[in-house]
Amino acid sequence: MMKRTYSFLTKDVSTLHKRATGLHTEMIAKGKNWFGAALTIRNPVDAQERAIVDNYADFGSITPENAMKWESTEPSRGVFTFDGADAIRDYAATQKKQIHCHNLVWHSQLPLWVSQGKFDNATLISIMYDHIKAVAGRYKGSCTRWDVVNEALNEDGTYRSSVFYDTIGESFIPLAFKFASEIDPNAKLYYNDYNLEYNNAKTDAAARIVALVKSHGVKIQGVGFQAHLTSESTPTSAAVTPDQGVLEAALKKMTVQGVNVAYTELDVRMNTPVTPAKQAAQAEAYARVVRSCMAVEKCEGITIWGITDKYSWIPGVFIGEGSALVWDENYKPKPAYFAMLKAIQESPLAPRYYYQINDQVRDRYVRI
Numbered sequence: 001m002m003k004r005t006y007s008f009l010t011k012d013v014s015t016l017h018k019r020a021t022g023l024h025t026e027m028i029a030k031g032k033n034w035f036g037a038a039l040t041i042r043n044p045v046d047a048q049e050r051a052i053v054d055n056y057a058d059f060g061s062i063t064p065e066n067a068m069k070w071e072s073t074e075p076s077r078g079v080f081t082f083d084g085a086d087a088i089r090d091y092a093a094t095q096k097k098q099i100h101c102h103n104l105v106w107h108s109q110l111p112l113w114v115s116q117g118k119f120d121n122a123t124l125i126s127i128m129y130d131h132i133k134a135v136a137g138r139y140k141g142s143c144t145r146w147d148v149v150n151e152a153l154n155e156d157g158t159y160r161s162s163v164f165y166d167t168i169g170e171s172f173i174p175l176a177f178k179f180a181s182e183i184d185p186n187a188k189l190y191y192n193d194y195n196l197e198y199n200n201a202k203t204d205a206a207a208r209i210v211a212l213v214k215s216h217g218v219k220i221q222g223v224g225f226q227a228h229l230t231s232e233s234t235p236t237s238a239a240v241t242p243d244q245g246v247l248e249a250a251l252k253k254m255t256v257q258g259v260n261v262a263y264t265e266l267d268v269r270m271n272t273p274v275t276p277a278k279q280a281a282q283a284e285a286y287a288r289v290v291r292s293c294m295a296v297e298k299c300e301g302i303t304i305w306g307i308t309d310k311y312s313w314i315p316g317v318f319i320g321e322g323s324a325l326v327w328d329e330n331y332k333p334k335p336a337y338f339a340m341l342k343a344i345q346e347s348p349l350a351p352r353y354y355y356q357i358n359d360q361v362r363d364r365y366v367r368i
């Protein structure tokens, strides 16, 4: 008899991404629209990271981490640079993944020619229109969704001071949605912000933005909860990932108005260094977030903000914090991966309401 070697016993964990069942396919099986990841196309490509994100079973949607932001696409007035964003579009088309396009109007990663241009109201509105026309126009038909306005709110629910708010007033928000809906009528249009997960004044203010846009007769179809969360108190966040009930209540403040919700930039950071106990707490926090989405009918998808801790934005911005993503620096899936998969699998089937999305996307019909 031939002697067999059981290769799975020694198999490198990086091959785990090849499994056929994954986060995205299980979300679809439960009536949701996607599980996704933020993507930066590196030069040269990191083959190990790429193999994980390529895996359609886990990731059916990608969000450009930086490539579609204003500073990347219109660094000087009327001068558009689309190489990075085109590469994202081409990647998604080849891989048959949805694109959660990010973003059109935001105070950050905004070139100085806009933020310090001292334009009057009418001129800034026309600059906003020209930007949306060029960027959303170029990717029309490729963007499954657009984050039209990003982070317009302060923590107390008042509007954030920005060149857009300070010059145009709150109507910069409905105007941006109006322009985006005219230019790409098929993309689902989202308002996106962080710290909406705690069901507090900022959550209420995001719900008011939905009402505001609607009051102008303008289309808004979703609110993105960025979900940059923590699994323990840290210097930058006393509050940890809320309980499932709080998360659900926050999501429902939007869905009662008829819009969808999604977790759009999920990561769960901690004080470093990581320990097994901290990884377990992190896995539970990720699972709570997933369960809250599964429990809310109009929560349509979840995107994590990157793949491996090697490239996560967290340590560079939140000093002393990290280990926030689902694969560690050595591309090994953490307990959070398996906890999320289980949370999806154990959740009830959501009712399905299908709409057709981009022809090139494999999940041809997705829930409204």
Ligand code: XIL
Pocket: 065, 066, 150, 226, 265, 313
């Ligand atoms: C972050 C990126 O991950 C970093 O690479 C970049 O340097 C700064 O922006 N909210 C958002 C995202 O909407 O665009 C931000 O992404 C994270 C916070």
